[in-house]
Amino acid sequence: MSTTNNKDMPELPASDRAWALFLDLDGTLVDLVDHPDSIVVDDALRARLETLTALLDGAVAVISGRAIDDLEKHLHLPTLAMSGQHGAEWRNSQGDRQIAGDHQKALEAVRQQVKEQVERDDALYLEDKGASIALHYRHRPEAGDMLKHNLSSMIGEYSDLLELHQGKFVFEIKGQGYDKGVALERFLAIPPFADRCPVFIGDDRTDEDGFRVVNAHQGVAIKVGTGDSLANERLTDPGAVHAWLDQWIMQLQRP
Ligand SMILES: [Mg+2]
CATH class of the missing domain: 3.40.50.1000 (HAD superfamily/HAD-like)
Known part of the structure; x- marks a missing residue:
């Protein structure tokens, strides 16, 4: 061994x-x-x-x-x-x-809303990866709960196509499956x-x-x-x- x-x-x-x-x-x-x-x-x-x-x-x-x-x-x-x-x-x-492409249309709709969220706060950073998006909040750690709530409601109507994931100071929205x-x-x-x-x-x-x-x-x-x-x-x-x-x-x- x-x-x-x-x-x-x-x-x-x-x-x-x-x-x-x-x-x-x-x-x-x-x-x-x-x-x-x-x-x-x-x-x-x-x-x-x-x-x-x-x-x-x-x-x-x-x-x-x-x-x-x-x-x-x-x-x-x-x-x-x-x-x-x-x-x-x-x-x-x-x-x-x-x-993967099934979720792209739904993601496009949500992307715009997330962009608006980011534009309101310099400490947030949006990483647009094409088939998924990541919202980084390392410089605004106290905003985690608020962002989770907002992002969850943004993807609400697309919950059969999109899902929200939380990582280390990052939320990601990506396709289901x-x-x-x-x-x-x-x-x-x-x-x-x-x-x-x-x-x-x-x-x-x-x-x-x-x-x-x-x-x-x-x-x-x-x-x-x-x-x-x-x-x-x-x-x-x-x-x-x-x-x-x-x-x-x-x-x-x-x-
Ligand atoms: Mg890692």
């Missing part, structure tokens, strides 16, 4: 099985920052992802709430598989992309992910859908940070995630 050097870290995935690795980005691979554009993806992280992708025969994907265009802007890894907007957007390692678990299942149905056991690392509530799928596949679910989680394993912060991934790289490189 494999062990890491650090007792506080989860055990490394067993070397006698084939694994697929799924990674959240914000709060998992990079530190959370005040503005979503301010994240830092350095060359070491990029190299780590490329090395893992090679060692796992391409079975590595980033599963994020961000749009794929936004992920690519920061990662610059055109052959890395990705799912964006909590599963509504999807790209395989050949660069083929798909985006897509989440990070759906994204994982979709990858696990196709090569090079099919017939592999999933590892998923994430830090936020929306990652719990992914952990549920990983547990159903007897994979490894790792929650970053504190708080209740379906994940059985923990890492403290993105630095610890990097260290754990580096340990795994060394294990995978061993002949």
Whole structure:
């Protein structure tokens, strides 16, 4: 059985099985920052992802709430598989992309109302991802309850098409029926992910859908940070995630 050097870290995935690795980005691979554009993806992280992708025969994907265009802007890894907007957007390692569309009309109606809400308050920031929208309130934390109430009533009449999610100082409105678990299942149905056991690392509530799928596949679910989680394993912060991934790289490189 494999062990890491650090007792506080989860055990490394067993070397006698084939694994697929799924990674959240914000709060998992990079530190959370005040503005979503301010994240830092350095060359070491990029190299780590490329090395893992090679060692796992391409079975590595980033599963994020961000749009794929936004992920690519920061990662610059055109052959890395990705799912964006909590599963509504999807790209395989050949660069083929798909985006969900059923909810777009309803979202357009709500988008305008959310924009008006944001225009009334400089401390709010609207991230328009195309197939979903995110309202960031890190600079107005006391407004959480009020925003939740307002956004819930905005999507009320479209509740069969849209859903509201709360993350760390962010509310997201996205299409029904897509989440990070759906994204994982979709990858696990196709090569090079099919017939592999999933590892998923994430830090936020929306990652719990992914952990549920990983547990159903007897994979490894790792929650970053504190708080209740379906994940059985923990890492403290993105630095610890990097260290754990580096340990795994060394294990995978061993002949
Ligand atoms: Mg996250």
